[in-house]
Amino acid sequence: MNKTTRERMLDAGLSMLLRHGYHDLGIQAVLKETGTPKGSFYHHFASKEDFALQVVDRYMDDVHAGLDASLGDLSLAPLDRVRKFFELTRDKYREDGYLGCMLGGLGQELSGVSPVFQEKIETCFGIIAGHISACMEEAQVSGDLSPDADPHEMANLIVNCWEGAALRCRLRRDATPLDTMLDFYFSAIIATPGSHKVSAAD
């Protein structure tokens, strides 16, 4: 493998932070996992906090790849693209043994005591919801989302409901809460026949 030491530490951080959370993760464990000397860690990262923030950025790289693969799939109707994003995310959770979402984990653990992480995690959720919101607007134009719905609010809503389902998934090591939430959400927001395409030309 041609990965740099920094990349290997961030890769290890992804799975270790997801399982352990922030405070239970020791730098020593990251060094051991990656066979890295201590000096090298502090060459690449100013502190444990800096390391964790960069792991979150690395996590968001994967989130962006998922957003591109789903919301960018124009062969699907807009709401199907949104659902595909969460289904891809669920498939990623399966690979991790259903430990849920790192953003939700760090957000819960740290936002009571760390303004830095509070802002970082809220920003990440805002970015995800922003991409979904744009797709929801498309759904509204095509008449699949009710003209009464607020695309931005509906985007934040699904992100939030997903995070709660992801917590329960983590507790139970089981995808059922995720699928139940998606079925409920999409059956609820799809425009009912009465309002369907009333205001859309297409």
Place this chain on the structure above:
Amino acid sequence: MNKTTRERMLDAGLSMLLRHGYHDLGIQAVLKETGTPKGSFYHHFASKEDFALQVVDRYMDDVHAGLDASLGDLSLAPLDRVRKFFELTRDKYREDGYLGCMLGGLGQELSGVSPVFQEKIETCFGIIAGHISACMEEAQVSGDLSPDADPHEMANLIVNCWEGAALRCRLRRDATPLDTMLDFYFSAIIATPGSHKVSAAD
């Protein structure tokens, strides 16, 4: 105040665990907050883990009081009782400065590494969902909940969606995500006129 030392430590634990989470909370801080000598802590609690588990029990006492005050209010229709429970919970969050839910916080922080907390928190959610499920069954009998809905599944669903909204509430120190989720959930599950009271005598 006639509170025992043990009660004062559990009271302090409620607010301190909610803000700090488990690993960031030091026993020393609890002793300082309550003016208690170290020996007294270990007289009442076997360990920090034992203390936190007893704080969760204390938290659940408040949850049960909320369930009694809402689900037990027979002047309300069943779905309104369920909504009242979450509105009372939201009001409690406001008193705490919108730090969200301790169960969600500890569940996220610890369930990757502690089977004890993983089981404890999942059990708490199961208890809450069980009470709500019974009320959902009443709603189905009265025709307010569609006969096609699974009351148990709908109960777990609202608990999970609430937890995600509570995370976002914690990140933003703001109740909006909670209210948006409740509005969405209840407008979605109320039986539509077509199915309304079709199978109910009343």
